[in-house]
Amino acid sequence: MAKLVLITGTSSGIGLSAAIECAAAGHKVVATMRDLARREALEQAAKARGVSVDIEQLDVTSSSAGDKIRELVLKYGPFFALVNNAGIAIGGPFEEQSEEDVRLQLETNVLGLMATTRAILPSMRSAGRGRILNVSSTSGRVAMPCLSIYAATKHAVEGFSEALRWEVEPFGIDVLVVAPGTFRTPIFFENMKRGAHVADEGPYGALIRRIEDLAIGGARRAPPPDEVGRTLARLVGAPSPPFRTIVGRDGFAMTTLRGVMPDRLFALGLRRALALSRVR
Template sequence: MHPPIEAGPARPVVLITGAAGGFGWRACLHFAKSGYRVVAAMRDMTKPSPLMEEAEKWGIQSLIHPVEMDVTRPEQIERCIAQILDAYGRIDVLVNNAGFALGGYAEEVSLQDWRRQMDTNFFGMVAVTQAVLPVMRTAGSGTVINVSSVSGRIGLPGYAPYSASKHAMEGFSESLRLEMLPYGVRVVLVEPGSYRTAIWQKGFDQISIAGDSPYHHRMETVLNHSRRTFDQSADPMEVAKLIVRVAQKKRPKLRYPIGRDARMLLIAKTLLPWKWLEKLVNSVLK
């Protein structure tokens, strides 16, 4: 059991899941810099994270409280929300950022891995949101920011599990936004393209391609293309700053795509006939 969150002067409170890495710890820094009290939820606090070291450099460590919370464990979610409410009595912003990326051609990804992908990226996100909504609904205000992906708008070969989990998040968010608008709660999707975060390297490391796989050549091509895109990708601090800006808007839009590749893919999907898009993707993978 971790010590209770220390109470303090009234400030807006944000809960960020997946705060140990990726966009999560960067968003924690920018929220704290903007004057929020940040509850940084991490699945495993024994693993190294740059969060508190960077927070100390920024002089904002007193505004950030790391807590252990695995989004797939209801008892940890319940305990975390109770701690926050005991200390502050409010949750103004929820950033659903916890997630990971699984790849592989759909036929060869085990059902166990499919379930593992959905448990974290989708069902875990739903569970945390359900726990926070009563707080926001009672207060008549609040913002839920779901960190999706351009993969939630267009599915690409080799990443069906990840894309499916993000498509599910997109549909959930659309419905939830309409449900919660009458109660003063705003629901927003942030949709990054490729950024230099560990999620992709971890995803690459988890993909194993059997030598006799009928998809071997194409999966290798997908991975090579993904690595080139990753090497050329932008600074993830861009996404963290956007998340904070969205949280501060009175009337945020539903969707905020970010990243050059994200915008290009969405424009292509909007303007091109699907058959043309198919030809374009297949030409890249030859």
């Protein structure tokens, strides 16, 4: 049965793929993005697949984000599913990230997600059904260096989702977490952002270069985000979806190892992979 689905952050990457795959699955999709000037990629992808999506402007960090969600509910009717995908990662050691870098990630990945969720819940409760899918990351369970704030936001998404799950379940609303591993998305390339004060020749320079080499190299070898989009579309329509879904072999491997290995062994492997040694 076709569902009405609202998706955030659809100008590229996972959000774009989710919008196309949900539409291809027969759902009515309202795809939102902060900057409508970037809608062309989504429009071209929809045309290539022979599907249609409605595109709306939404900046989840805006103080009016909640009002915009309520406007969309009035315009389209009560949404069955909300896919909270909008997110940003700013790389670099914590010490070299500015206050603005920190706040932007928190406001987008956590507070923005909460604002859209809070605004849509009343209509879902009234309808007696609904499904909120929060896009997390492997970083929601395994925190890597030079992504400390991003990892903190995704840990927050995981904790928020788990608690909210129990609050809204009596009203017929499901809360799900989807945790992708590494996929070839713009976040690793043209959308990659560095902290304001990151210095290649600073005290963290060697670590930064190593992390960036690993991240970009891994992203080049990674598959496109279509698997994540298909997973989100499947979960929208699934009769009894699991609370947490990991997508990607590397994400599953890292999360599993972190859960079963003693910290000393896991840390030893990470130090070797990153060629870390203590500064004396």
